[in-house]
Amino acid sequence: MSIVKDPSLAEQGRLNMEWAENQMPGLMKIKERFEKEKPLEGQRIGMALHITKETGILCRTLKAGGASVAICSCNPLSTQDDVAAALAEEGIETFGKKGETNEEYYDYVNKVLDTKPTITIDDGMDLVTVVHTKRPDLLENIIGGAEETTTGIIRLKAMHAEGALKMPIININDQDTKHLLDNFYGTGQSTLDGVIRATNVLISGKTFVVAGYGDCGKGLASRARGLGANVIVTEVSPFRALQAYFDGFRVMPMGEAAKIGDIFVTVTGDKHVITVDHMKSMKDGAIIANSGHFHNEFDLEGLRKAATETRRIRPSMDQFTLDGKDIYALGEGRLINLAAAEGHPSAVMNFSFCNQSLAMEYIAKNFKGKAPGVYSLPKELDDKVAKLYLDAIGVEFDTLTEEQKAYLTEWREGT
Ligand SMILES: NC(=O)c1ccc[n+]([C@@H]2O[C@H](COP(=O)([O-])OP(=O)(O)OC[C@H]3O[C@@H](n4cnc5c(N)ncnc54)[C@H](O)[C@@H]3O)[C@@H](O)[C@H]2O)c1
Structure with missing residues (x-):
């Protein structure tokens, strides 16, 4: 039943x-x-x-x-x-x-x-x-x-x-x-949809920090840029950090990004990528969301304990007063594209x-x-x-000729 x-x-x-x-x-x-x-x-x-x-x-x-x-x-x-x-x-x-x-x-x-x-x-x-x-x-x-x-x-x-x-x-x-479609195009678009539905803030002109430059992070960073944000990427993998840099994003440790970001989104599959110490260094009004699978990517539990006041401002947005500043956490740290939007x-x-x-x-x-x-x-x-x-x-595309099939499976033909 x-x-x-x-x-x-x-x-x-x-x-x-x-x-x-x-x-x-x-x-x-x-x-x-x-x-x-x-x-x-x-x-x-x-x-x-x-x-x-x-x-x-x-x-x-x-x-x-x-x-x-x-x-x-x-x-x-x-x-x-x-x-x-x-x-x-x-x-x-x-x-x-x-x-x-x-x-x-x-x-x-x-x-x-x-x-x-x-x-x-x-x-x-x-x-x-x-x-x-x-x-x-x-x-x-x-x-x-x-x-x-x-x-x-x-x-x-x-x-x-x-x-x-x-x-x-x-x-x-x-x-x-x-992973090259769902994680990239899906998470890219729907994460922004979730952040926007939760807050209705203007993305354009904001400093938007994406933690994790995997399939999801790449989609999200490119779409946030498309909406006019200044995007910063944080990474732990040297290669992914390099990819983000060559894609034209600023790359820096979270400790640095925390001080200048307006909106933060984690998509790492990792734990406590944003800590309470990071949050303490954030600007008044900073917004934090997660689009990774579990709700431990930013330390919401720690934030709850450290905050002197907590208020639910909107259905998917809570305000935490931390060291006299307001920090907004979205969707109780759950994947924001599903918690505040439709996935x-x-x-x-x-x-x-x-x-x-x-x-x-x-x-x-x-x-x-x-x-x-x-x-x-x-x-x-x-x-x-x-x-x-x-x-x-109704999209048509090419198929290999017999000559091409043979060429692509042999080694003798060269310069
Ligand atoms: N919201 C959704 O609908 C949705 C959809 C697909 C996947 N996911 C989830 O999103 C997460 C990421 O998925 P993915 O496919 O992009 O994974 P991925 O493995 O391709 O990328 C994750 C990236 O995060 C980086 N990373 C790990 N720890 C980090 C840290 N402490 N700081 C900065 N970067 C760090 C890794 O180096 C890696 O490059 C997973 O939890 C996945 O299950 C969510």
């Missing part, structure tokens, strides 16, 4: 999913094929993903493929309650409410696990962690899983290195059509969820008895996912 905030929101959820479907033509093609071929017949898919309109289309696609689907959120602030209501009405076991407590969060993870999944989908690895730490009896039914995001992959690899991982898991983030645009999630759907089919076909580990999808699936979209929007 599903748990959602308000079942009467279902009609709005259906309309939002109708709008998302229009922009996810590749996924709709896969759904059509799944309806005919039923590659997931007999599978029970248990997933912890942000419950958004795009995830709703993924749930429908997997159901069309013959699977039963149960979903909980992978973040307490990211559920779109109207979509959750609509999914529950469509027979997808749905557990999630925007603003759920930590206790409810894990209760819902367990409710999904109660359905005894044969395949898992995670975004951040909380579901699989509960399987391994609290419910290992479920492992005998699970043939494999898929992980969506960078932070989940970091955790999975650490688990595998310790010999603790007991199931095979596909790294969806590894696909070019995931990535549907067109970008089309690619991530084409990969998830094809991964489910791949696992159902190939993973029975597969050794535990972190696997990638075959590279040709990347091309397939890209082509599905290009075909749908």
Whole structure:
């Protein structure tokens, strides 16, 4: 029995999913094929993903493929309650409410696990962690899983290195059509959308500090520049710092950036990238947000303790008085694009969820008895996912001639 905030929101959820479907033509093609071929017949898919309109289309696609689907959120602030209501009405076991407590969060993870999944989908690895730490009896039914995001992959690899991982898991983030599109274009645009919806400040002319110059940080920095901000990048990787410098951004340690920034956004997958000491050196009125997976990228707990006064100014914006200055923290430190906005645009999630759907089919076909580990999808699936979209929007491109194919696979022909 599903748990959602308000079942009467279902009609709005259906309309939002109708709008998302229009922009996810590749996924709709896969759904059509799944309806005919039923590659997931007999599978029970248990997933912890942000419950958004795009995830709703993924749930429908997997159901069309013959699977039963149960979903909980992978973040307490990211559920779109109207979509959750609509999914529950469509027979997808749905557990999630925007603003759920930590206790409810894990209760819902367990409710999904109660359905005894044969395949898992995670975004951040909380579901699989509960399987391994609290419910290992479920492992005998699970043939494999898929992980969506960078932070989940970091955790999975650490688990595998310790010999603790007991199931095979596909790294969806590894696909070019995931990390080079979702992380770059999706996080780039939707993070700014979140900051703007939370604050409605003018980005133009602001000093905008991006912590982390990975796929997400690159997208965010370029889009903040596009809106007229003066962008500073902080990094710990020499190569990424060099890339940011060659892309025309100022690069400096956070200790320096903290003193001059107006808006700070962390996208590192790391912890305490902005500390309370950094915050103490910030200007009066500085705004801090996070778009990395977990809410520990800036030290909100430390800020709460150190602040002499705290006020909620707007739904996703809290004011903290620190050493006589006001610091504004957005979205309770949760990924701001989902906490204060609607997450990535549907067109970008089309690619991530084409990969998830094809991964489910791949696992159902190939993973029975597969050794535990972190696997990638075959590279040709990347091309397939890209082509599905290009075909749908009517963009044609070149193909290799026979002569070119031969040339690109031989070594004798040179100068
Ligand atoms: N908001 C979203 O919707 C969304 C979407 C995709 C990914 N993510 C999350 O965003 C985070 C970043 O993802 P990514 O794909 O860009 O990862 P990435 O590994 O490509 O990049 C992270 C960068 O942060 C840098 N970094 C690490 N610690 C740092 C520190 N202390 N100071 C400065 N830089 C530091 C790393 O050197 C690296 O270059 C992850 O947590 C990921 O799960 C969020």
